Amino acid sequence: MRKILALLTITSFLTVGCATTQSSQKTGPSKTATGAAIGAVAGGILGAVTGPKHANKGKRVLLGAAAGALIGGAIGYILDQQAKSLGKDLGVQPIDNTNPEVKPTEPPxxxxxxxxxxxxxxxxxxxxxxxxxxxxxxxxxKPEAKEMLRRVARTLNENPDTVVVVVGYTDSTGSFNYNVKLSEKRAEAVRNELILNGVDPSRVVTFGCGPKHPIAPNDTPEGRFLNRRVEILIYPKGQTIPNPCD
Structure with missing residues (x-):
């Protein structure tokens, strides 16, 4: 077992190292590198358990890790491309928060x-x-919001191997139940507009979290202003999606 873990560690380290070297980002591994590393570890474990019995366990680990790295890297690449396309369509530079060692200090x-x-x-x-x-x-x-969501839908339609979670948020002013209902209706409105622009309804789910998970303090007008928002979360298909309100 220790040998297997050592092989997985080496494989994932090499995967991240190679992908990071190819990236121009200096803030940490790219999404492609992160996906490849996760895939390498998962694939290695699966290879050890289910690989061909005629191959020794070390070879099965390496074969599984290589396959997993390819799949994970492909998923990371898809997300990278979607972020770039969305940034271009919405006129913003994507923010890179892919390095788990660097915690964001400012609202996005x-x-x-x-x-x-x-x-x-x-x-x-x-x-x-x-x-x-x-x-x-x-x-x-708003009419201008519909145009913005049309551009978002175009990118989603070009990348069908993802699922979409639309989440509404409010500030903490007023009734909690009212805020949850308002956030739910706003998330549903965004979902409906995406579907109207061709996104498969089975890909899109909604949540209304009300005042939960603020991105700024609710004790100032400026903070409350930022907390009233909608987020569109894009995940690769097959990934376990957490409840954003928890």
Missing amino acids: ITEAKPVAVVKEPEKVRVVMKDTVLFDFNSYQL
Whole structure:
């Protein structure tokens, strides 16, 4: 077992090293590298357990790790490309939060920059300030919001091997139940617009989290302003998706 773990460690280290060297990013491994490393470890374990019996266990580990790295790297590449396309379509530079050792210290959006595309280790996150989508206390999309979501839908349609989670958030002002309902209706409005623009309904789920998980303090007007938002989370198909409200 120790030999297997050593092989997996070496394989994943080499995978990340190679992919990082090819990347121009200096803040940590790219999403492709992260996906390849995860795939290498998972594939190695699977290879050890299920590989051809005529091969020794070490070979099965390496074969499984190589296959897993290819799959994981492909998933990472897909997410990288989606982040780039979304950034281009929405007129923003994607934020790279793929290095788990570096914790973000600022909200991804500001009053001056109300839309953000964030690359994270296992997903792409599109953050939209509520004012670019809705009027105050409303869940009816603005005309300009529909155009923005049309561009998002185009990228999603070009990359069908992902699933989409739309999450609505509010600030902490007012009734908790009212805020949850409003956030649910706003998430549903965004989902419906994506579907109207050709995204397969089976790919898109919604959550309304109300005031949970603020990205800024709720005790200031500026913080509450940023917390009222909608997020579109893009995951590779087959990945376990956590409940964003937990």
